[in-house]
Amino acid sequence: MKKQAYYLILITFLLVQFGFASNNSEYAFIKGKIEIPDHKITELTIYKAEGGKPVATATAKLNALGEFGFMLPIAEPGFYYVDYGQFKGRNQLIRLYLEPKLDIDLVIHTDNYVLSGKNIGHNELVQKANGVYNEFAVFAQFKGNISYLDFYPWLDGGLARANAFSASIKTKDANFDKLLKLAVATDVEELTYLFFRMPRSIFPKKGNIPAVLKTWEADKKFTDPNLLKLANGVSLMENYFFSVHMNNSEDVKKRMDLVEAITHITDPSLKDAFLRNAVATSRMKIEEYEKIAPAIKPYMTSVESKEFLLEYEKVLHKSVGQKGLEFTYKDVNDKPVSFSDFKGKYVYIDLWATWCGPCKREIPAMKKLEEDYHGKNIVFISLSLDKAKDTQKWKDFVKSEDLKGIQLMADKDFGSAVAKNYDVNAIPRFLLFDTKGNIINADAMRPSNPELREQLDKLLKS
Numbered sequence: 001m002k003k004q005a006y007y008l009i010l011i012t013f014l015l016v017q018f019g020f021a022s023n024n025s026e027y028a029f030i031k032g033k034i035e036i037p038d039h040k041i042t043e044l045t046i047y048k049a050e051g052g053k054p055v056a057t058a059t060a061k062l063n064a065l066g067e068f069g070f071m072l073p074i075a076e077p078g079f080y081y082v083d084y085g086q087f088k089g090r091n092q093l094i095r096l097y098l099e100p101k102l103d104i105d106l107v108i109h110t111d112n113y114v115l116s117g118k119n120i121g122h123n124e125l126v127q128k129a130n131g132v133y134n135e136f137a138v139f140a141q142f143k144g145n146i147s148y149l150d151f152y153p154w155l156d157g158g159l160a161r162a163n164a165f166s167a168s169i170k171t172k173d174a175n176f177d178k179l180l181k182l183a184v185a186t187d188v189e190e191l192t193y194l195f196f197r198m199p200r201s202i203f204p205k206k207g208n209i210p211a212v213l214k215t216w217e218a219d220k221k222f223t224d225p226n227l228l229k230l231a232n233g234v235s236l237m238e239n240y241f242f243s244v245h246m247n248n249s250e251d252v253k254k255r256m257d258l259v260e261a262i263t264h265i266t267d268p269s270l271k272d273a274f275l276r277n278a279v280a281t282s283r284m285k286i287e288e289y290e291k292i293a294p295a296i297k298p299y300m301t302s303v304e305s306k307e308f309l310l311e312y313e314k315v316l317h318k319s320v321g322q323k324g325l326e327f328t329y330k331d332v333n334d335k336p337v338s339f340s341d342f343k344g345k346y347v348y349i350d351l352w353a354t355w356c357g358p359c360k361r362e363i364p365a366m367k368k369l370e371e372d373y374h375g376k377n378i379v380f381i382s383l384s385l386d387k388a389k390d391t392q393k394w395k396d397f398v399k400s401e402d403l404k405g406i407q408l409m410a411d412k413d414f415g416s417a418v419a420k421n422y423d424v425n426a427i428p429r430f431l432l433f434d435t436k437g438n439i440i441n442a443d444a445m446r447p448s449n450p451e452l453r454e455q456l457d458k459l460l461k462s
Contacts, residue, residue: 026100031069034062034084036110044068047081051304052233052273054081074100077176078229079183084108090137090191093130095183095231097122097176122176125169129180132162133187140194148204151195155210162188182226186236189216193239196246209247217244222265228273237265237274238281259295271299276308285445286316287455319442324433325421329383329408332395337408340437346378346459348444349431351424353386353413354397359428363401365447370404372453376460377435380405385413385427434459 034041043061047054057080060068072080081087082094094113096104103118115123135158139151166184169177192213221240227233241261258278265271275296279289300309324347328338339347350366352359370380382405386394391409398407410416414424422431422442432444432455440459445452 026074028072028074028098028100028102028104029070030072030082030096030102030104030106032067032104032106032108034066034068034108036108039066041066041084043084045083046070046072047083047087047231049079049081049229049231049233052228052230052237052270053235053277054087054231072098074098074102079179079231081231082106082108089143090141093133093137095126095130095133097126097180122171122173122180125171126180128165129184129187132165132184133191135161136188136191140191140198142198145201146198147200147202148208149202152204152210155192155212159188159212179226179229182224183230186227186230186232190232190236190239193236193243196243197239207247213243213247216240219264220266222270222274223267225267225269227270233270234273234277237270238277258292262296262299268299269302272302272305275300276302276305279312280308283443285443286320286441287445287451289316291451319439322439324431324437324439325418327410327418329410329418331409332398332407337406342379342381343437344377344435346435346440346456347381347431347433347437348378348456349381349383349433350447351383351385351419351422351427351429351431353384353427354390354394355386356427362428362447363403367404369447369453373456373460378456378460382407383418384409385416385419385424387413 030046034044041062043059045056045059048057049055058070058072060070062068077097077099080096080098082096086092092111092113094106094108099121101119102121102123104115104120104123105117107114107116113127115127139146139154162184166181169180169184171177192210196209222237227236230236241264258275261278262271262275265274279296284292297309300306324339326339328336331337348369350359350362352362354360366380366382373380382403384394384407386409388411394409397403410418413419418424422429428446430444430446431442432440434440445455
């Protein structure tokens, strides 16, 4: 009786919550329980596939018994994803195909879930598709240390099972069949690409990749707008282009060419969604964005993309022209040096530390930059964010590596004024200022980027 009362109260609450939903929408009901030993889960979130990505649509708190309930308005049948903390880690996929009038009971265990209820629709078949996903997901997780020695021998069998299942999808709902087959193909391909982005301890030789990757390559790769009805539709495109770039490019450090990438996408809505995601996640510098923007903006025509670009460009340029922080730090000889000492010159600052591997990899390019621009109206400052206790270590490193330019050390590492002022939470980080001490870019290009020289040459000629 207590349990029935709980769900009656829950559904009454949900009816009130969705009372103003569109009259054209009908509802799907999902109720269930977490049965994971010693779990500390307090809530579940349901994501809906929108624009090829997962979008949070509802969250429910668990009661003391680990029970939850949802009543979701369904305007159009489609895929939804249940997340109790496992979703992003690809630990267990709980994907549901929701339609109006479904009534699903869902019991979640550590490695699987059980479906029942008055009307579960196509979700028994979807559950089998989720099993295919979970098989591949094992190889695309951060945990463990699965190498190509494990993955390559397994892959042919995994693909055969996935293809056999896909061929068995035959219901009376042609739209569902088409979408589920697309979902299976997308899962298999995307997770295979993801394997190559996971940290490993051993790697195959260059060019030693599964033969199937070559069969997946195509001049006109992405043609089906239904990819946007999958939560990993955009991720598939991103990981495909990354994989092709990494496996075919001699210079893996070069940024993937977005203009080239979209020539392989034929559907306009897919181009739009891919580019929006690529720009949002690329961490492009102002100069890089301004160079590529004229070529990609004509394809970013949706309302979502136009609103995104408006905010993106606003944030990208928010610090340009503002006065740089006035600071004073000591050099290797304990002499105080101030930012204002270099007024009248362009200033390029490298924020780094002796413990930072990526920072040290930039040192040869930084030294070459200082050498080539010596005597010109620009000064190069290397500003260490090492801890105060490592001051002597920093001094010894500067001497042993024969570092040039202006070598300074901040007073409180990441708690110093310069780190706080420029929101520095990761290094290396580079700052570029004009001759008046105003910001040109608070996240400038690295010394190893050839385009930095193009920018500096233009500045020095102006």
